[in-house]
Each structure stands twice: as C-alpha cells, then as structure tokens.
Amino acid sequence: MAEPTGRASVPGAPATHGSGRKHVAVREYVSDLVARELDVGDAIPSERALSERFGVARMTVRQAVDALVADGILVREQGRGTFVAPRRVDFEMRLTTFGEEMRRRGMRPDSKVLAADKVPAPADVAEALGIQPGRLVHYLCRVRYADGTPMSIEQTWVPVALVPDLFEHGAPGSVYEALRRFGLDPAWGEETLAASEADERESALLSMRGRRAVMRAERRTYSESGPCAYSRACYRGDRYSVWVPLGTPTKVLVPRQPAPAEA
Known part of the structure; x- marks a missing residue:
C-alpha cells in the first residue's frame, strides 16, 4: 500500500490540515508564544523561520501575522520587524x-x-x-x-x-x-x-x-x-x-388609537 503524500509533520508545531487551516495553526502558535514566553517589545520569529518550522509558504505566515497585528497582539515597525504589542x-x-x-x-x-x-x-x-x-x-x-x-x-x-x-x-x-x-x-x-x-x-x-x-x-x-x-x-x-455594553431594543409603545365614530 502506497504511503500518503504530503508534508511530514513538524516537531513542536500543530498539525495543519488543508491550506485553509495552515495560517490558523501559525497564528495559534505565535499567540501562544506571546502568552507564555515573550514580553512586550520582544520580536517574534521571522517569517522565514516560521515558514520553515511549519512547512508553509511565507504568504501563509504573513496572513497569520497580519491577523495578530489587526487584533492588537503584535505591532509592526517598518524596517525593524514585528514585536509583541503593549497591552490594550x-x-x-x-x-x-x-x-x-x-x-x-x-x-x-x-x-x-x-x-x-x-x-x-x-x-x-x-x-x-x-x-x-x-x-x-x-x-x-x-x-x-x-x-x-x-x-x-x-x-x-x-x-x-x-x-x-x-x-x-x-x-x-x-x-x-x-x-x-x-x-x-x-x-x-x-x-x-x-x-x-x-x-x-x-x-x-x-x-x-x-x-x-x-x-x-x-x-x-x-x-x-x-x-x-x-x-x-x-x-x-x-x-x-x-x-460598549449593548442591550436589547426597548419596545416602542404606540398609543392606542380611539375607535372611529360610527356614522
């Protein structure tokens, strides 16, 4: 029986199933690094290092990092790299x-x-x-x-x-x-x-x-x-x-209209 094709799993990295899940796995890994090991102002691993670790394209890594920047977890500094953002x-x-x-x-x-x-x-x-x-x-x-x-x-x-x-x-x-x-x-x-x-x-x-x-x-x-x-x-x-706390809309009370007078 032929062995299944595909990339071998990377030790220490979550398994990825399909291109739709690859950037999610990278994002979760970097997010966990921020929570457990890195401090505010620390640099995250480079795109190249993450690409090699997960066996994915750098565009996939960039997509994952973009999501964390949008969430305020990471911050990019032009010409310097990507770092752990201050707490919001x-x-x-x-x-x-x-x-x-x-x-x-x-x-x-x-x-x-x-x-x-x-x-x-x-x-x-x-x-x-x-x-x-x-x-x-x-x-x-x-x-x-x-x-x-x-x-x-x-x-x-x-x-x-x-x-x-x-x-x-x-x-x-x-x-x-x-x-x-x-x-x-x-x-x-x-x-x-x-x-x-x-x-x-x-x-x-x-x-x-x-x-x-x-x-x-x-x-x-x-x-x-x-x-x-x-x-x-x-x-x-x-x-x-x-x-902003949200509540359900208040019911609008419409005054009851008087019944029309009979002719």
Whole structure:
C-alpha cells in the first residue's frame, strides 16, 4: 500500500490540515508564544523561520501575522520587524476620569501639564458650553500617562463664570473632582468618537514612531444647571479599544388609537 503524500509533520508545531487551516495553526502558535514566553517589545520569529518550522509558504505566515497585528497582539515597525504589542486598555463609555479608569485597571495614572490658563472661548468651544464666543474659559491641556507610558492628550475647557477659582492652587489633578468641590457634580455627558492619524506633535507627545492611528473623543459634560465642561482627547490607537455594553431594543409603545365614530 502506497504511503500518503504530503508534508511530514513538524516537531513542536500543530498539525495543519488543508491550506485553509495552515495560517490558523501559525497564528495559534505565535499567540501562544506571546502568552507564555515573550514580553512586550520582544520580536517574534521571522517569517522565514516560521515558514520553515511549519512547512508553509511565507504568504501563509504573513496572513497569520497580519491577523495578530489587526487584533492588537503584535505591532509592526517598518524596517525593524514585528514585536509583541503593549497591552490594550478597553475604553469603556462611562462618565469617569482618566485617573479613575486607569486605577480601576490596576495602573498608575499620571499627567504632564502643557497649558493651564484663562483664555477667550473659541466659537466651537463656546457653542459646546452654551456661552458667547470670547467669554473667558479655563483651558487645561495635559498628556495623560498610565504606568509611565503616554496614553492620551487631553484638552478641557470650563467656563470661568461657573468656577472662577478653578486654577487658584494650580491645575487640578482631576477636573471632575474639582467641579464637585465647587458644587457642580457632573451628572451626565455625551461623547463622540472618531478615528484619524496623529499629527507630528501628537506623535511626539505620545511617543509614537511615524504617523499612527489615534482615537479622538469629544465630550460635553453636564451638571444639573447645564454644560459645565467640554473636552477633546486624542488616544493612542495601539493602546485603546472601545467597550460598549449593548442591550436589547426597548419596545416602542404606540398609543392606542380611539375607535372611529360610527356614522
């Protein structure tokens, strides 16, 4: 009886059955390496090494690595190679501060203040806060860090008329906590998210090489008396993912129509 044809199995590598499963086996192997042996910033085996180990084409290896890059497990650096990516932080849609979210994840938050001053409100900021353009607002711009790594650039505007002494003792560590001390408890908010590329300044402040994707968040915060803060944040796309809880749609109740009157 003739022996079956095909490649011999590779010691230490999962068996592959059909071209549709080959890239899956490579992906699972590399993913397991990341979980068990490699640290953040470590290089993964080269495409050539993985191709020889699994007995597959380099295009198949590239397909597997592409999937792990898309999942945020690996990161490619042009001219250098492919490395284990930093752990992503889920960006939960809640009315909380950066510091609260990082501490909830067991990370140490920190900030670098780039600007803290009273400035005339630009037209778009004034519209968001429901005030006249040119009225004074507190402007705070910070780089936000988690465990020493820059994560986001955050700009916040608060009407001076609401909180005249917001910067009396320097920039507050938490704008929300400062608002609460002045009797303006943030009650609810609305946020818009968008994706774009970082500009050169943002890339430098966030320690990103080259032009990289960022997630932009625009938030308007309300107290019981109306808008109390407006902010824009730029988050590293390689360190954040968005987490949104979903529920089933609420049943729409249609008022019962009165029966037509008889003729």
